[in-house]
Amino acid sequence: MPTLTINGRSMSVDAANDTPLLWAIREQLQMTGTKFGCGAGLCGACTVHVNGEAVRSCQTMVGDVAGKKITTIEGLSAKGDHPLQKAWIAEQVPQCGYCQSGQIMQAASLLAKNSNPTKEEVVAHMDGNLCRCMTYSRIQKAIMRAATEMRTASAAGNERRPT
Amino acid sequence: MNQHVKNVTPEATDLSRRSFLVGTAATGLVLGYAGVPGIGEALAAAPANFEPSVWYAIAPDGLVTVTCGKADMGQHIASTMAQIVCEELGAKWSDMRVNLASNDPKFNDPVLGAQITGGSWSTMMNFDAMSRAGAAGRMALTEGAAASMGVPAGELTVRDSMIVHAKSKKQMSFADVVKSGKATKTFTADELKAIKLKTPDQYTMIGVSVPQIDIPSKTNGTAKYGMDVMIPGMAYGAVVTPPVRYGATVKSVDYSDAKKVPGFIKAVTLDDKTQTTTGWVVAVANTYANAKKAAAALKVSYDGGPNAKLSSQSLLDEAKRLQKLDDSGQFFVKDGDPAAALGTAAKVLEAEYTTSINIHAPMEPMNATAEFKGDILHIYSGNQFATRSGAIAAGAAGIDPKFVVMHQMWLGGGFGRRLDADMMVPAVQAAKAVGKPVKVIYTRENDMTMDFSRPLTYQKVKAGVDGDGKLVALSHDVVSAWPTQRWGIPDFLSPSVDKKGPLDAFTVNGSDFFYTVPNHNVRAIKNEMAHNATPSGQLRSVAPGWTFWAVESMIDEIAAATGKDPAQFRISLLDGAGKNDGGAQRLRNTLLAAMGLAGYGTKKLPKGEGMGVACVSSQERATASWTACVAHVAVAPSGEVTVKKLTVATDVGTQVHPDNIRAQVEGAALWGLSLAMYEKATLKDGGIEQTNFDGYRPLRMSQMPEVAVAVIANGEKATGVGEPAVTVVAPAIGNAIFNASGARVRALPITAEAVKGAMKA
Ligand code: FES
Ligand code: FES
Numbered sequence: 001m002p003t004l005t006i007n008g009r010s011m012s013v014d015a016a017n018d019t020p021l022l023w024a025i026r027e028q029l030q031m032t033g034t035k036f037g038c039g040a041g042l043c044g045a046c047t048v049h050v051n052g053e054a055v056r057s058c059q060t061m062v063g064d065v066a067g068k069k070i071t072t073i074e075g076l077s078a079k080g081d082h083p084l085q086k087a088w089i090a091e092q093v094p095q096c097g098y099c100q101s102g103q104i105m106q107a108a109s110l111l112a113k114n115s116n117p118t119k120e121e122v123v124a125h126m127d128g129n130l131c132r133c134m135t136y137s138r139i140q141k142a143i144m145r146a147a148t149e150m151r152t153a154s155a156a157g158n159e160r161r162p163t
Numbered sequence: 164m165n166q167h168v169k170n171v172t173p174e175a176t177d178l179s180r181r182s183f184l185v186g187t188a189a190t191g192l193v194l195g196y197a198g199v200p201g202i203g204e205a206l207a208a209a210p211a212n213f214e215p216s217v218w219y220a221i222a223p224d225g226l227v228t229v230t231c232g233k234a235d236m237g238q239h240i241a242s243t244m245a246q247i248v249c250e251e252l253g254a255k256w257s258d259m260r261v262n263l264a265s266n267d268p269k270f271n272d273p274v275l276g277a278q279i280t281g282g283s284w285s286t287m288m289n290f291d292a293m294s295r296a297g298a299a300g301r302m303a304l305t306e307g308a309a310a311s312m313g314v315p316a317g318e319l320t321v322r323d324s325m326i327v328h329a330k331s332k333k334q335m336s337f338a339d340v341v342k343s344g345k346a347t348k349t350f351t352a353d354e355l356k357a358i359k360l361k362t363p364d365q366y367t368m369i370g371v372s373v374p375q376i377d378i379p380s381k382t383n384g385t386a387k388y389g390m391d392v393m394i395p396g397m398a399y400g401a402v403v404t405p406p407v408r409y410g411a412t413v414k415s416v417d418y419s420d421a422k423k424v425p426g427f428i429k430a431v432t433l434d435d436k437t438q439t440t441t442g443w444v445v446a447v448a449n450t451y452a453n454a455k456k457a458a459a460a461l462k463v464s465y466d467g468g469p470n471a472k473l474s475s476q477s478l479l480d481e482a483k484r485l486q487k488l489d490d491s492g493q494f495f496v497k498d499g500d501p502a503a504a505l506g507t508a509a510k511v512l513e514a515e516y517t518t519s520i521n522i523h524a525p526m527e528p529m530n531a532t533a534e535f536k537g538d539i540l541h542i543y544s545g546n547q548f549a550t551r552s553g554a555i556a557a558g559a560a561g562i563d564p565k566f567v568v569m570h571q572m573w574l575g576g577g578f579g580r581r582l583d584a585d586m587m588v589p590a591v592q593a594a595k596a597v598g599k600p601v602k603v604i605y606t607r608e609n610d611m612t613m614d615f616s617r618p619l620t621y622q623k624v625k626a627g628v629d630g631d632g633k634l635v636a637l638s639h640d641v642v643s644a645w646p647t648q649r650w651g652i653p654d655f656l657s658p659s660v661d662k663k664g665p666l667d668a669f670t671v672n673g674s675d676f677f678y679t680v681p682n683h684n685v686r687a688i689k690n691e692m693a694h695n696a697t698p699s700g701q702l703r704s705v706a707p708g709w710t711f712w713a714v715e716s717m718i719d720e721i722a723a724a725t726g727k728d729p730a731q732f733r734i735s736l737l738d739g740a741g742k743n744d745g746g747a748q749r750l751r752n753t754l755l756a757a758m759g760l761a762g763y764g765t766k767k768l769p770k771g772e773g774m775g776v777a778c779v780s781s782q783e784r785a786t787a788s789w790t791a792c793v794a795h796v797a798v799a800p801s802g803e804v805t806v807k808k809l810t811v812a813t814d815v816g817t818q819v820h821p822d823n824i825r826a827q828v829e830g831a832a833l834w835g836l837s838l839a840m841y842e843k844a845t846l847k848d849g850g851i852e853q854t855n856f857d858g859y860r861p862l863r864m865s866q867m868p869e870v871a872v873a874v875i876a877n878g879e880k881a882t883g884v885g886e887p888a889v890t891v892v893a894p895a896i897g898n899a900i901f902n903a904s905g906a907r908v909r910a911l912p913i914t915a916e917a918v919k920g921a922m923k924a
């Protein structure tokens with residue numbers, strides 16, 4: 001029985017090693033914020049982080065992530081207040097909302113490395129995430145807003161730091 | 164006995180007999196239609212088993228929970244309903260909550276008398292009822308407060324959930340009044356009708372972009388979709404669908420390998436008396452991963468049935484054959500004598516327009532969870548048509564529909580796909596066969612190949628112009644599968660003008676445009692072959708998605724043939740004569756607004772670039788939102804088209820939520836672009852060839868042009884905004900391509916090859 005570390009907690013799941021992580025997370029561990037959209041790596045709805053990298057959980061097998069640090073939308077922030085989540089609310093991004101966990105997780109992996117992305121970098125990073133409601137322009141705006149907030153926060157942090 | 168079943172009586176759907184009841188129950192204030200069986204018990208019930216059972220309830224803590232009878236698929240209709248109630252009730256927005264209704268008939272649409280979400284009807288058809296419900300609640304609370312305070316009700320003001328008597332400085336919150344038990348007023352239907360609602364200048368909520376109530380839950384993974392339903396002890400079903408879209412039967416199933424899959428429970432060949440599905444098998448196992456493995460291990464052999472050899476080409480050939488026959492179809496419009504007028508016209512233009520099969524592909528693949536509990540079948544699924552879907556689930560179970568309780572969930576996209584109930588059939592039959600609740604999840608491949616698709620359409624348009632270049636005749640034939648006739652509900656069909664029996668107006672809506680054309684006919688021709696081989700559905704905007712492709716392209720062709728500016732030509736046709744009075748002028752104004760915003764005719768564009776216009780009265784003539792688009796494109800010599808900018812103007816009468824309208828219009832316009840340029844499904848050997856997002860390719864972020872939206876709110880009645888902009892984009896792009904390159908394209912989606920082929924050498 002593989003043991004997975006998800007959102008900082010260790011959980012064992014009764015699934016064969018070749019079970020897609022997506023189904024173990026959603027249906028067995030019942031963390032349903034991660035969504036199934038295509039099962040083929042084509043839509044990004046199932047995006048989670050493995051050791052900080054955005055991966056498609058439908059293409060990741062349970063056996064391959066044992067011992068690695070998995071983060072789902074439920075674990076992105078303690079109170080749903082990651083700068084991206086706040087920006088998503090401020091820009092009123094979601095329509096049906098079904099793709100948005102994946103969008104946010106995908107965007108979070110970009111901002112973790114680059115808190116000042118260009119529009120082109122955003123598009124390149126996000127292009128694998130489909131939104132059938134076509135909320136793309138608001139997704140872009142929300143990413144830019146969150147990036148600004150993160151830069152401002154870290155600048156403020158720098159100022160306070162004793163030299 | 165289940166309370167829900169008691170409520171299912173014919174009387175319950177007869178609104179005229181109801182009176183609106185406002186009373187306080189132990190836990191709060193319930194507002195809704197009295198005379199609905201069960202409401203009495205709800206009011207009298209103990210707190211523990213009280214369920215808010217009508218449009219809204221106010222709890223003793225002052226929270227107002229509005230029950231939304233509409234499917235919320237991203238249009239935020241639940242939040243909108245709360246906003247309309249909130250305006251008249253006088254509650255504080257942060258006190259508002261929403262709830263999704265079950266299929267209890269008391270949640271039926273007050274205008275439609277059923278639970279169905281589509282047609283961009285929801286806001287316009289519920290605005291009045293929700294406003295009156297809110298106002299009735301405010302009046303009841305005010306009278307209750309007046310009694311408590313010992314002051315005249317007329318001296319009280321209501322704002323932000325507080326009822327204030329300015330003179331004495333006394334005040335009570337909604338929570339206080341509910342707790343006091345003093346709000347007991349009852350309204351008859353006539354009294355409800357007599358309530359004086361606010362006038363737009365008094366609005367403080369309508370027209371304000373309040374934060375949508377559902378949005379936070381859609382940023383943290385807590386919103387529950389059908390896919391997320393968990394029932395203790397449930398098993399999972401994965402479906403095996405045949406290679407033929409419709410008409411196949413299962414000859415035999417070899418279970419031997421499936422039995423070796425751990426957790427495998429059973430495979431069930433569906434016996435679908437509702438004929439929603441044909442030739443399906445569902446593999447049931449303890450987990451979804453195992454159910455999928457078992458489904459893959461089943462060896463099913465099929466009889467492909469009568470449609471197994473058909474292709475897109477066969478459907479198109481059949482459409483052309485039918486169109487040529489004089490006695491095909493029925494007339495939807497018959498004004499004047501187009502045949503005679505075409506005979507004497509100075510110039511006749513003739514063109515064929517087609518659209519491909521299109522797939523809904525909402526991001527959440529179809530799914531349903533079925534559970535039998537005692538006599539009751541519970542269905543958990545996001546659905547747009549609870550009234551009909553409940554009957555299909557019942558049919559699959561072999562029980563009376565009154566024993567079906569539908570639990571509505573947030574919809575991970577609808578676009579018309581969730582008007583259908585196919586996903587419930589395997590869930591119900593699997594649950595019945597294994598004696599456990601079963602959640603059935605379609606793979607994306609199931610979802611795409613078994614879609615109730617937008618049908619392949621073929622349209623032939625003939626136009627006659629007189630010696631002065633005036634459009635005098637238009638003859639328009641529309642050949643398609645008939646998506647709405649498939650429902651088998653006569654009320655959704657329309658009488659034909661030539662009295663040849665009912666027709667499916669959802670295949671021709673839009674063709675009854677607001678241009679003044681003295682001789683005009685429209686024939687709705689059912690393509691029986693397509694109807695059977697590709698059972699079609701309602702895809703966002705339905706008929707106007709193809710009728711305006713033909714009409715708005717042809718209008719452009721006429722303008723070009725008579726040497727007129729296509730926008731000015733439209734304006735001249737929108738003269739508001741006769742039956743077009745009112746609508747034509749609004750559409751003209753909207754077109755002018757789009758032209759102004761886009762800078763149409765004011766900019767010199769580089770070679771290879773062009774602008775095209777289109778204007779539409781989608782959805783139905785009676786429920787039109789006036790929408791116009793200017794598309795700006797660049798066309799390369801290779802025929803490659805880049806859409807640089809879409810400018811969309813839409814007259815929506817009254818805006819309930821401006822920001823949501825912009826979101827909907829932008830989403831709809833991008834859908835229009837996606838259908839115009841990128842989405843194409845094809846039929847081969849009776850099956851849909853595209854199985855996932857590699858073969859069927861909706862718009863991605865990198866393909867998004869600049870979109871400018873102008874919303875016109877002129878104080879007329881609120882109209883729908885979820886669909887019209889879908890329909891205006893394709894013809895605007897086609898017309899822009901012509902303007903840029905001289906290439907006229909007449910088939911959707913538009914391909915570089917078609918553009919190159921149409922360029923003059
Ligand atoms: S579900 Fe994993 S990429 Fe679509
Ligand atoms: S919000 Fe519906 S798919 Fe993105």
